[in-house]
Amino acid sequence: MAIKKLAFIVDKPPYKTETSRLALTHALSSQSVEIYLKDGDNVEPFLAFIGDGVLNCVKNQKSLTMYGVTSLDMHIRNALLFGLNVYVCEEDIMKFGLTEDMIVMDSDHPDGELKTQIIPYTEIQKAMETCDHILFF
């Protein structure tokens, strides 16, 4: 039995390219990875948004209304609902003049208890150091 930790690090902004969306969809696919693994084995992913990537976390995105495509904040809410830790770099939030009330902080679902953690970059780096693999988007 083994658990492998995977870090999904996102530094690309949303929508201009598909990159940050792919980070979220790949991270969320951890929900069904067990079908390929031995009993007891699993992966433990977390998501960290740094640099321009913190813009993915702005809430009330309207891409579904405007373009008919799911928004990145919807995916982040799902990640929180499915139990993925979501870290957002505190310094980069400040850099963009964003505040906690402008960021997706929870799943907005009655069963979702996990909250987004706005933490200094040094804390994100510590989390990365505990990972088996780092996937940089």
Added chain:
Amino acid sequence: MGKLTIGIFSSLIGSMSLDFALKLAEAAINKGHEVNFWVSGNATMLSKKAQRAYRDYSFLEKKVKELMERGVNFTACEACSEARGYHKEETMEGWKRHHMDWYLASCFDSDRVLHIGGE
């Protein structure tokens, strides 16, 4: 010898990242390592058959077939392919198509993961 997973997200045309990733896979195979090669997003373009060679553009179908024969496991994201209209019948022979969880499973039992992001 080790197991390497290469995950790549860049398109066949418009970037040289796929060219580089295949060279990397070849180098790993030459050293006796096992290689899983995952394409997602725009990189699924690599899995499309009947690519035509022009000197102005990367032409990698031949290299893919060569590496496949040498044991590199090529797998494309099914959802990313279908979203782009690359259907199973248009996929190069020998490619597998799976959902994204396959990539994470490959990461699980790989000694190293080289993740080469998108544009």
